Amino acid sequence: MPAEPPPSTPAPLVAGRTGVRPEEEPTVVAVDLGKDFGTGRPALAGVSLAVAAGEFVAVVGPSGSGKSTLLYCLSGLEVPTTGRVLIAGTDLASLRGTRAARFRREHIGFVFQSYNLLPALSVRENVGLPARLAGHPVPRSAVDDALELVGLAGLGGASPSTLSGGQQQRVAIARVLLAEPPVVFADEPTGALDAVSGDRVLAELRTLAGRGRTVVMVTHDLEAATRADRVLVLRDGALHAELVAPTAQAVFDAVAAAAVTRA
Numbered sequence: 001m002p003a004e005p006p007p008s009t010p011a012p013l014v015a016g017r018t019g020v021r022p023e024e025e026p027t028v029v030a031v032d033l034g035k036d037f038g039t040g041r042p043a044l045a046g047v048s049l050a051v052a053a054g055e056f057v058a059v060v061g062p063s064g065s066g067k068s069t070l071l072y073c074l075s076g077l078e079v080p081t082t083g084r085v086l087i088a089g090t091d092l093a094s095l096r097g098t099r100a101a102r103f104r105r106e107h108i109g110f111v112f113q114s115y116n117l118l119p120a121l122s123v124r125e126n127v128g129l130p131a132r133l134a135g136h137p138v139p140r141s142a143v144d145d146a147l148e149l150v151g152l153a154g155l156g157g158a159s160p161s162t163l164s165g166g167q168q169q170r171v172a173i174a175r176v177l178l179a180e181p182p183v184v185f186a187d188e189p190t191g192a193l194d195a196v197s198g199d200r201v202l203a204e205l206r207t208l209a210g211r212g213r214t215v216v217m218v219t220h221d222l223e224a225a226t227r228a229d230r231v232l233v234l235r236d237g238a239l240h241a242e243l244v245a246p247t248a249q250a251v252f253d254a255v256a257a258a259a260v261t262r263a
């Protein structure tokens with residue numbers, strides 16, 4: 001006997017411009033994250049979120065609202081006081097030592113100003129390193145193209161220690177653009193860039209998401225935030241609002257509301 005045709009189901013909700021469906025297993029999951037540095041006020045308090053493959057999410061909020069701490073906890077560089085982080089289904093707390101390092105190397109790309117480059121290697125070697133470690137080195141011309149994209153043409157032979165903090169972060173951007181890790185965390189990736197380079201970097205991050213990577217970017221540039229599929233607004237270490245494909249004005253209003261200090 002032929003099977004009954006399945007009942008017609010309504011089209012699933014589509015989150016964001018990339019068409020990522022909420023029922024897909026998210027790549028980055030945080031459950032009730034808290035981080036207390038013992039300063040009297042927690043940096044993070046009860047943050048839960050899920051970001052799918054192919055999604056480009058921006059995190060905004062007033063200075064000190066916990067954006068960087070959230071990114072460090074999500075990427076395993078900071079251990080949360082409470083809660084859990086899962087990357088591609090793996091609880092980061094279940095990994096230790098070299099296993100943790102290997103997992104991060106294989107799954108996560110960082111664009112952080114102060115956690116970046118190997119000083120003994122040249123800029124070019126730093127950019128090509130993830131691909132080399134993964135066993136398929138990329139040609140020098142591809143590395144130089146990535147450096148040109150972030151406005152560092154001609155600096156491939158330099159030592160990272162001779163670069164400014166902003167330039168070092170651009171090396172880190174070139175590195176993730178080339179390596180295309182499954183998950184990219186970027187803290188203010190356009191902060192040290194001129195408008196044209198910033199625009200190119202945002203377009204590249206968008207492209208990475210379009211190729212199925214998960215991109216989570218902290219930014220205080222509200223225009224930049226509108227390039228994301230979804231914008232999370234942090235306030236006092238907690239999620240204050242979530243905006244899907246918002247306008248710059250909507251992001252501005254949400255951040256302004258988050259900046260109003262409690263009486």
Ligand SMILES: Nc1ncnc2c1ncn2[C@@H]1O[C@H](COP(=O)(O)OP(=O)(O)O)[C@@H](O)[C@H]1O
Pocket residue numbers: 037039042043061062063064065066067068069070
């Ligand atoms: N290593 C640390 N030790 C103590 N306090 C910290 C540390 N890192 C961040 N904080 C505090 O946590 C809060 C959130 O900081 P941060 O995540 O850097 O905010 P944002 O990136 O939104 O500006 C701030 O009050 C900050 O002073």
Ligand SMILES: [Mg+2]
Pocket residue numbers: 067068069
């Ligand atoms: Mg910060």
